[in-house]
Amino acid sequence: MNNQKFDSIIFDCDGVLVDITQSYDKTIDKTCRYILKEFAGIDSIIIDHKIIDGFKASGGFNDEVDLTYAAALSLYASNKLNKEPSEFIYEVISNADKTGIRSVQSYLESVCDISEFLSKLGSLDDRHNNPVYSVFDQLFFGPELYEKLFEKQSKFSEEGMISNDKVILSRSLLETLQKEFGKKLAVVTGRGIESIRYSLKDMLNYFDTKSSAFLEDEPRELAKPNPAALIRAIQSMESKNCLYVGDSMEDYMMAKDATQAGYSTTFCAIVGTSTNPKDRRNLFADSSVDLILESINDIPKVLNLV
Structure with a gap:
């Protein structure tokens, strides 16, 4: 993929930045x-x-x-x-x-x-x-x-x-992405902001939290797969070509609906944190998802950033 295609990356948290199988x-x-x-x-x-x-x-x-x-x-x-x-x-x-x-x-x-x-x-x-x-x-x-x-x-x-959250995200990955995307890194997650801050600690500071959405803190009607929060984040960052990274069908539906609403969004599926990665990969492949990765750590290589 040409790294110029995307001008922002928005992440889900659970199953993407954090392995939640034990939490x-x-x-x-x-x-x-x-x-x-x-x-x-x-x-x-x-x-x-x-x-x-x-x-x-x-x-x-x-x-x-x-x-x-x-x-x-x-x-x-x-x-x-x-x-x-x-x-x-x-x-x-x-x-x-x-x-x-x-x-x-x-x-x-x-x-x-x-x-x-x-x-x-x-x-x-x-x-x-x-x-x-x-x-x-x-x-x-x-x-x-x-x-x-x-x-x-x-x-x-x-x-x-x-306390059993296993954080996958690293500063080295964030620094690599920040060199390419600057402050156009955000999160749209079902978690509340204090919950994600507890697990990510100061790594949350790498993200544009004002453009992010922490849906646990918002009305239930905004829950995924409603694309409203994702669209709001895209608009706030003035993004023209967004990569949304998630691990669930709700994430895929949300990204798809955002695109249909006129906000170019490519969905990247993460499968490595699933208890059955093969089945999760097949689920996304059957839905014709364009980009399926084991881990967020594969993103720089796929985008030709390393």
């Missing part, structure tokens, strides 16, 4: 099992990477709390229907689409009465009072960071799963 993914499982035990008296199966990847492949579950909520609803329904949970959850996944929670809830309501459990879980639109969000945030951030972010005490004492 966010583990929090999904712990939260789901806690919610089912606490609100329905159900001992849950483990929410493993196959289930997580299955939901995410639908294009509607970039938000890990949404995925946790969907998994909990599915396993509640399987218990009520006396169906094998490890089989039924894939039946639900096969009926999920880019509308995310809405598609899962619609399918489950067609086969089972889940109203009692839904009333206990409440709406995800009310983050500060929703029990799924609350438990997830407490387990992910840990007592100290949770209290700092939400001004509430956590009911859990163990260290937050965020």
